[in-house]
Amino acid sequence: MAWTRKDWLLLLGIVLVAAVLRFYQLGALPPGFQFDEAFNAIDAQQVLQGNRPLFLPANAGREVLYTYWQALLISLFGFNVYTLRLASAILGLLTIPVSYVLVRMLIRQDSRAVAAGTALAIAISLWHFHFSRYGIRVITMPIIFSLVFGLAYLAAHASAPRLRVAAYAASGFFLGLGVWTHPTGRLAPFILIAFTAWLLWRYPAWRTWRPDRPLGGLFLSGLVAFLVFLPLGIEFYRHPEFFYGHASEVSIFAERVSGDTPLRALLHNIWLVAGMFSFTGDPEWTHGPAGRSVFDWPMALVYYLGLGLAVARRARHPDNRERDALLLLVVWAAVMLFPSILSEAAPNYSRTLPSIPALFVPAGLGLAWLWRRREPAVWAGPLVATSVVLFSTGMAVYDYFVRFAHSQEVYYLFDGDKLDALAYLAPLTAENEVYLSQLWGDHHATVWLLRNNLGIKSFDAGGTLVLPPPGRGAVYAFPREQDDRAEDLAELWPNVTPQIVRDPYGAVLLYTVTLSAAQAAEWPADLAPTLTRTAAFVEAPTLLGLRAETPARHLTLYWRADTPLGRNLTVSVHLLDRDGARVAQIDELPGNGSYVTLHWKPGERVIERYYPTVLDPCAGGEPLNVQVAWYELRDDMPRRPRADAAGTTALAGEVTLPYDSYPRPDLQPAVHTETTLLPTLTLTGYTLRGDTFQPGDWISVDLVFHSLHAANAQPPAGLEIALLLLHGTNETTLWQGP
Numbered sequence: 001m002a003w004t005r006k007d008w009l010l011l012l013g014i015v016l017v018a019a020v021l022r023f024y025q026l027g028a029l030p031p032g033f034q035f036d037e038a039f040n041a042i043d044a045q046q047v048l049q050g051n052r053p054l055f056l057p058a059n060a061g062r063e064v065l066y067t068y069w070q071a072l073l074i075s076l077f078g079f080n081v082y083t084l085r086l087a088s089a090i091l092g093l094l095t096i097p098v099s100y101v102l103v104r105m106l107i108r109q110d111s112r113a114v115a116a117g118t119a120l121a122i123a124i125s126l127w128h129f130h131f132s133r134y135g136i137r138v139i140t141m142p143i144i145f146s147l148v149f150g151l152a153y154l155a156a157h158a159s160a161p162r163l164r165v166a167a168y169a170a171s172g173f174f175l176g177l178g179v180w181t182h183p184t185g186r187l188a189p190f191i192l193i194a195f196t197a198w199l200l201w202r203y204p205a206w207r208t209w210r211p212d213r214p215l216g217g218l219f220l221s222g223l224v225a226f227l228v229f230l231p232l233g234i235e236f237y238r239h240p241e242f243f244y245g246h247a248s249e250v251s252i253f254a255e256r257v258s259g260d261t262p263l264r265a266l267l268h269n270i271w272l273v274a275g276m277f278s279f280t281g282d283p284e285w286t287h288g289p290a291g292r293s294v295f296d297w298p299m300a301l302v303y304y305l306g307l308g309l310a311v312a313r314r315a316r317h318p319d320n321r322e323r324d325a326l327l328l329l330v331v332w333a334a335v336m337l338f339p340s341i342l343s344e345a346a347p348n349y350s351r352t353l354p355s356i357p358a359l360f361v362p363a364g365l366g367l368a369w370l371w372r373r374r375e376p377a378v379w380a381g382p383l384v385a386t387s388v389v390l391f392s393t394g395m396a397v398y399d400y401f402v403r404f405a406h407s408q409e410v411y412y413l414f415d416g417d418k419l420d421a422l423a424y425l426a427p428l429t430a431e432n433e434v435y436l437s438q439l440w441g442d443h444h445a446t447v448w449l450l451r452n453n454l455g456i457k458s459f460d461a462g463g464t465l466v467l468p469p470p471g472r473g474a475v476y477a478f479p480r481e482q483d484d485r486a487e488d489l490a491e492l493w494p495n496v497t498p499q500i501v502r503d504p505y506g507a508v509l510l511y512t513v514t515l516s517a518a519q520a521a522e523w524p525a526d527l528a529p530t531l532t533r534t535a536a537f538v539e540a541p542t543l544l545g546l547r548a549e550t551p552a553r554h555l556t557l558y559w560r561a562d563t564p565l566g567r568n569l570t571v572s573v574h575l576l577d578r579d580g581a582r583v584a585q586i587d588e589l590p591g592n593g594s595y596v597t598l599h600w601k602p603g604e605r606v607i608e609r610y611y612p613t614v615l616d617p618c619a620g621g622e623p624l625n626v627q628v629a630w631y632e633l634r635d636d637m638p639r640r641p642r643a644d645a646a647g648t649t650a651l652a653g654e655v656t657l658p659y660d661s662y663p664r665p666d667l668q669p670a671v672h673t674e675t676t677l678l679p680t681l682t683l684t685g686y687t688l689r690g691d692t693f694q695p696g697d698w699i700s701v702d703l704v705f706h707s708l709h710a711a712n713a714q715p716p717a718g719l720e721i722a723l724l725l726l727h728g729t730n731e732t733t734l735w736q737g738p
Contacts, residue, residue, distance in 0.1 A: 003104075006112065007100075007104070007112060010100075010112070010116045011096075011097055011100050011116075011119070014096060014100070014116065014119045014120050014123050015093065015096050015097060015123075017120070017123050017124065017393075018092075018093055018096045018122075018123035018124075018129070019093055021123070021124065021129040021132075021396075021397075022089045022092050022093055022129050022132040022133060023089055023093075024401075025401075026082055026085050026086065026089055026133055027080065027081045027082035027085065029133065029400075029401065029405050030130075030133065030134065030404075030405075030410060030414045031405065031410060031411055031414055031416045032410075032411065032414035032415040032416030032417075032418065032419050032446075033081050033084075033414065033415055033418075033419060033446050033450075034134070034286060034413065034414045034415055034446070035059075035415060035444065035445040035446050036059065036135075036136050036286075037084060037085070037134070037135035037136065037446075038415075038445035038446040038448075038449045038450075039056075039058060039059040039062075039445045040062070040066065040067060040070060040084070040135055040136065040137070041070070041079075041084050041135070041449055042445060042448075042449055043056050043058075043062075043064075043067045044067050044068075044070040044071040044074055044084070045071075045074070045079070045449075047067060047068060047071040048071050048074060048075060053067075054231055054232055054235040055232065055235050055236075055239070055242050057239070057242060059445070060245070060249075061241075061242055061245050062137065063137065063179070063180050063181050063182055063183070063185075063232075064180060065137070065140065065177065065180045065181040066087065066136075066137030066140055066181060067137075069087050069091075069140075070084060070087045070135070073086055073087050073090075084135045085133055085134070085135045087135060088131065088132050088133065088134055088135050088136070088139045089132050089133060091132070091139045091140050091143060092128060092129065092131065092132020092133075092139050093132065094143055095122065095128070095132075095139075095142045095143050095146070095356070095357070096119050096122060096123050097119070098142075098143050098146045098147070098357075099115075099118060099119050099122055099142070099146060099356075099357045099360070100115045100116070100118070100119040101115075101150075102146045102149075102150045102357060103115040103118045103119070103357075103361060103364060105150060105153070105154065106150070106153060106322075106325035106328070106329070107322060107325060107361070108321060108322040108325075109313070109322065110368050110372070113364075113367075113368035113371060113372070114361070114364045114365055114368045115364065116364070116367075116368075117363065117364035117365070117366070117367030117368045117371070118357075118360050118361050118363060118364025119364070120364075120367070120389060121299070121360045121363035121364060121367065122356060122357070122360050124389065124392055124393045124396055125294070125356075125360070125396070126288055126289070126292065126396040126399055126400050127288060127294050127349055127353070127356070128142075128353075128356055129396070129400070130287070130288040130400060130404075131287075131349070131350070131353055134286075136350070137181060137182055138182055138184075138350050138351075138353050138354070139353070140181045140182065141178065141181060141182050141184055141185070141353065141354035142353065142354060142356045142357050144174050144177060144178045144181060144185070145178065145188065145332065145336075145354055145357065146357050147170075147171075147174040148171050148174045148175050148178065148188055148192075149171075149188075149191065149192075149195075149328055149332055149358075151167045151168075151170045151171035151174070152167070152168070152171045152192055152195060152217075152221070152328075153195075153324070153325060153328055154167045155167035155168040155171060155212075155217050156195075156199055156214055156217075156324065157321050157324070161212040162212075164212035164213075164217065165211050165212045165217070165220070168211065168212070168217035168218075168220045168221050169220055169221070169224050171192075171221045172220060172221030172222060172223065172224030172225040172228075173224050173225070173228055175188055175189065175192070175221060175222075175224075175225040175228075176224065176225035176226070176227070176228025176229045177228060179225075179228075179229050179232060180228075180229070180232055182354070183339070184336060184339055184351070184354045187335050187336065187338070187339070189222070189225075190335055191328075191331050191332050191335050192218060192221065193218070194331045194335075195324075195327070195328050195331060196214045196215065196217075196218045198324065198327050199214040199324065200214055200215060202320065202323075202324070250343045250344050250345075251342060251343055251344075252265040252266055252269065252342055252343060252344065253342075257343075257344045266341065266342070268346075269340065269341045269342070269343075269346040269347075270341055272346045272347050273337050273340050273341050273346055273347045273352070275293075275347075276293060276294055276347035276349075276352075277293060277294045277295055277300055277303060278293050278294075278295055278297065278300035278303075278304075279293060280293060280347060281293045281294075281347070282345075282347055282348060282349040282350075283345060284345065284348070284349075285404075285407065285409045285410050285413050286413050286414070287348070287349040287350055288349060288400070288404065289399050289400070289403060289404045289407075290409070292399060294349075295363070295392070296391070296392055296395045296396075298387075298388045298391050298392060299363065299388055299391075299392040301366075302363055302366035302367055302370065302385075302388055303362050303363045303366060304362075304366075305362075305365075305366040305369065305370075306361070306362030306363055306364065306365035306366030306367075306369070307362045309362070309365045309366065309369055310326055310361070310362055310365055313326060313365075329358040329361055330358075332355065332357075332358040333355045333358040333359045336352060336354045336355030336358070337352050337355055339351035339352065340352045367385050367388070367389070370382075370384050370385040370388070371385045408505050411503075411504070411505070415444075415446045415447075416503075417503050417509055418440065418444060418446045418447050419446070419450075420503055420504070420509060421436075421440070421447075421477070421479075421501075421509055421510050422447065422450055422451060422454055422456065424501055424509070424510065425454070425456050425475065425477055425510075426454040426455070426456065428475050429454065429455040429456065431472070431473055432468065432472060432473040432474055432475045432514070433457065433466075433468035433469070433472050433473070433474050433475070433601070433604070434455070434456045434457065434474075434475045434477065435456075435457050435458065435459060435461075435466055435474065435475070435476050435477070436451060436456050436457070436458045436477045437458070437460075437461060437476075437477065437478045437479060437482055437485065438458050438459055438460040438461075438591075438594045439478075439479055439481065439482060440458075440479050441456070441457070441458025441459075442458050442594060457595075457599060458594065458595075459591040459594045459595035460591050460592055460594035460595075461476065461478075461485050461489060462485070462592075463591075463592065463608065463609040463610075464590070464591040464592070464594065464595060464606065464607065464608050464609070465489075465492075465524075465527070465606070465607040466591075466595060466604055466605070466606050466607075467520050467521075467604065467605040467606075467607070468515075468517075468520050468601075468603075468604060469601055469602065469603025469604055470517075470521060470603055471517050472517055472520070472603075473514065473515055473516050473517045473519075473520055474514070474515040474520045475512055475513070475514050475515075476489055476512065476513040476514075476515075477510045477511070477512045478498075478510065478511045478512075478513075479509075479510065479511075480507070480508040480509070480510075480511070482511070483498070483508075483511050486498040486511035486512070486513055489513050490513045492524035492525070492526055492527055493515065493519055493524060493525075494525075496513060496514075496515065496519070498511045498512065498513055499511070499512045499513075499514065523558075523607075527547070527556070527607060528547070529544065529545030529546055529547045529556075529558050530545075530546065530547045530548065531545055531546045531547070531652075531653040532544065532545040533545055533546065533650075533651070533652060533653060534644075535628075535642065535644065535645070535650030535651075535652070536562070536642065536643040536644045537630050537640045537641070537642055537643055537650075538640050538641050538642070538643045539563070539565060539566065539567060539640060540565065540567075540569055540597070540630035540640040541559040541560060541561055541565070541569075541571075541590075541597065541600065541606070541630065542559065542560045542561075542562055543557065543558070543559060543628060543650055543652055544558035544559060544560055544605065545557075545558040545652075545653075546558070546626060546652045546653035546655075548626075548653070548655040550655075550656055551620070551621070551656045551657055551658035551659075552655040552656060552657060552658070553611070553657075553658060554609055554610060554611045554612075555573075555609075555610055555612070555626060555655050556607060556608065556609045556610070557571075557573070557607075557608055557610065557628065557652060558605065558606075558607055559590075559605065559606045559607075559608065560603070560604070560605045560606075561597070561600035561601060561602050561603065561604050561606075562602060562603075563602055564600075564601075564602060565597040565598060565600050566598070567597065567598070567632055568589075568596050568597060568598050568632070568633070569590075569596075569597045569630045569631065569632060569640065570587055570588065570589055570630070570631055570632070570633045571587070571588060571589075571590065571608075571628060571629070571630055572585070572586075572587050572628065572629045572630070572631060572639075573585060573586050573587075573588075573610050573612060573626065573627075573628050573652075574626075574627045574628075574629075574649075575612055575619075575624040575625070575626060575627075575655065575657070576624060576625045576627055577616075577619065577622055577624060578622075578623075581616075582615060583614065583615055583616035583619040583622075583624060583657075584612040584613060584614045584615055584616070584619065584624070584657065585612055585613060585615065586610050586611065586612040586613060588610065589633075590606060590608060591606075591608070614657065614660075615689075615700060617660065619657050620657045620658050620659035620660055621656065621657070621658075621659050622656065622657070623654050623655075623656050624654065624655055624656065624657065625651055625653075625654055626651070626652040626653050626654065626655055627649050627650070627651055627652070628649065628650050628652050629648050629649045629650070631648075668685070668704075669684065669685025669686050669687050669702065669704045670685070670686070670687040670688070671685055671686055671687070671688075672684065672685040673685055673686070677705075679708075680707060680708040681705060681706075681707050681708070682705065682706045682707075683703060683704070683705055684704050684705065684706045685704045686701055686702060686703050686704065687701070687702040688700075688701055689701070689702070701723065703721075720736055721736070722735070722736040723735040723736070
């Protein structure tokens with residue numbers, strides 16, 4: 001390969017074209033910020049905060065190399081959508097010169113023209129430049145595979161033994177790196193094994209274990225790759241679900257995907273993947289314009305021409321090295337199409353993207369052949385080749401920057417509605433506390449990632465209501481799916497109705513309920529406490545009161561944050577009978593975990609409804625004391641002390657549970673026995689409640705008796721029951737009474 005100034009000029013022009021297609025409006029297109037991108041961004045933030053994962057199990061599981069690359073760029077250029085997508089754009093742009101050099105090295109005849117045609121076809125490919133603008137990890141693989149297989153080819157054909165050994169070692173390094181990047185990296189060894197087998201068949205003299213020859217070099221590459229992979233391999237050994245989890249879910253052999261006909265699904269997928277170059281396309285809008293084939297028809301004809309030329313070269317070319325190169329490219333392309341063939345929703349442009357450098361060589365061959373044609377006129381071939389490139393570029397630009405950019409499907413799939421919702425709510429935080437429903441605020445990665453920086457909070461309004469600090473209004477926002485919650489909330493105040501916010505396509509974006517500062521300062525009339533009782537805790541919320549119906553299946557407590565709460569606290573609510581025995585309880589994070597105390601602002605009041613678990617089925621009708629406490633959920637679970645009294649608990653008030661009937665099986669003892677205590681009284685069984693017992697734990701025992709006394713008979717005077725703990729010859733009385 002004789003590199004000249006002409007190579008530099010060609011490559012510079014192609015890279016400039018590629019750069020425009022990859023960087024123009026990068027932060028705004030695709031519109032929105034899709035949740036896969038958001039998950040990557042969240043992980044990159046955690047890396048910058050000191051977390052150093054080996055694998056990312058969230059969002060179906062992801063390898064970490066791309067996340068570390070994103071974290072580096074965020075540290076340099078700040079956290080924003082443009083920077084997060086810049087990680088892909090840089091890698092996508094680098095693919096162009098790497099592919100040029102790769103083809104320049106592999107192809108012997110018309111090397112420069114074929115390399116230029118291949119790099120140019122990739123540069124203007126909508127398939128490739130879309131993923132260069134999409135902040136997910138698969139865009140890394142074309143570069144890594146170009147290095148793995150390019151170095152393997154160099155190792156086989158370099159003239160110097162030391163260079164061959166170094167190339168095999170370097171190929172192994174990038175081979176191991178690929179497994180840290182994307183699941184398709186696990187398939188690369190099969191390509192190297194097939195290429196090595198081909199070389200051993202073609203060159204009998206190379207059948208030696210020397211590290212500078214194919215067999216020994218394969219083991220050298222494998223050893224280096226294994227050492228690079230080892231830390232991740234240990235993680236996969238500890239958590240095997242990381243390795244096969246997502247792949248098994250989308251495989252055509254999963255019953256959910258193909259039922260009981262995986263062979264039919266396999267043949268159907270082969271047909272779809274084979275046709276994706278000109279007939280079919282990826283059905284997912286997240287992977288580009290849905291249904292668009294890889295090539296438009298003029299470029300597809302050039303591509304099929306190139307395939308024919310490749311077959312002819314393979315059959316007649318006198319240079320064995322070019323035959324080896326073509327074989328390597330064919331195996332690379334074929335193997336990297338299988339992730340889509342073997343999974344649902346074929347053809348899948350994301351799973352097949354690692355094949356791009358190899359797949360586009362026929363397009364380069366076809367363009368190079370056209371460029372050299374000088375009949376019927378000297379300008380005929382160059383004119384046709386130029387026309388194909390210009391037409392293909394124009395179609396890609398229109399399909400992406402016009403049709404795709406303004407697609408309603410893309411707006412929703414890339415969460416443009418979520419960004420519009422945040423853009424609407426953000427200015428309202430100047431005079432109000434803005435609370436977004438947990439359905440979007442916490443359960444959607446894009447919103448969760450961005451809302452904190454905008455001052456927008458989130459909680460589950462199903463059983464919780466947060467009122468703002470004095471002097472601040474409140475805006476409660478709900479997505480279109482929760483119109484009923486918006487209406488229920490608005491009914492708590494007179495003259496308050498939900499407002500509708502619409503997206504650019506006229507659909508409901510949000511329902512909002514707005515309270516003035518004066519309205520928010522008062523308890524809602526239908527939700528005011530029936531008992532006002534203040535109890536302050538150290539560095540924990542202050543109790544303000546209790547509301548309970550009579551009889552009560554639930555109770556409502558009222559809290560206020562008086563200072564910033566630097567701990568994530570759990571509330572403990574115990575219902576105690578007149579003897580101090582616990583008959584019902586609930587331990588819960590505020591908002592059932594949706595509004596933890598770390599998020600409470602001083603002055604905010606939180607109304608929370610609780611549904612205690614009844615431990616004593618016979619507790620109905622009896623007045624019970626409501627005892628509350630706050631504690632940290634960690635090893636010793638320390639309770640927060642009272643700030644206004646001794647101890648760690650506070651009496652919130654009194655409730656009465658309703659009488660409940662229980663199905664007979666619910667009252668059956670876990671252990672059956674027939675122990676006669678009196679001629680007319682038999683212990684028929686017992687249930688010991690609790691999984692483990694530690695010093696200080698409560699012991700709950702249900703005893704079931706069978707009595708033959710008459711209904712109005714009185715038990716013998718002085719009759720008592722004792723509960724004893726026996727350990728060897730030692731006897732301890734746990735409880736004794738009538």
